[in-house]
Amino acid sequence: MHVAAATPARAIAMNSADSDSLFDDVADRVVALGNEFLDANPDADAWEIASGMLSGIVHFWLYTHQPCADPSCRSCAEMATAEMRLQQLLGEARESAEESSYFHSPFDRNVGNA
Numbered sequence: 001m002h003v004a005a006a007t008p009a010r011a012i013a014m015n016s017a018d019s020d021s022l023f024d025d026v027a028d029r030v031v032a033l034g035n036e037f038l039d040a041n042p043d044a045d046a047w048e049i050a051s052g053m054l055s056g057i058v059h060f061w062l063y064t065h066q067p068c069a070d071p072s073c074r075s076c077a078e079m080a081t082a083e084m085r086l087q088q089l090l091g092e093a094r095e096s097a098e099e100s101s102y103f104h105s106p107f108d109r110n111v112g113n114a
Helices: 017-040 046-063 084-097
Strands: none
Touching: 017 046, 046 084
């Protein structure tokens, strides 16, 4: 089982073509890493691998989105509290999930059959 290296939706506005390229590269490398874990551990539970990767990504995202020491910083206003950061993280995750080609499955319980 391999996941295609399709670049997910961009939840954060990018400033330049370089940022777009970096975003795409990081997303593709995360997918490639997951595929490497699957190849190296053929008997492993793919859900366990994905959940471990997600946990690491969440920790990294939270670390990189901490507000600065200036309580009046406008750049950090949307990330000023843990709850605000969590809401931002959940919003980005939802957007990426909804735009993924893997969001819907033919085996979803709510899929109609004609």
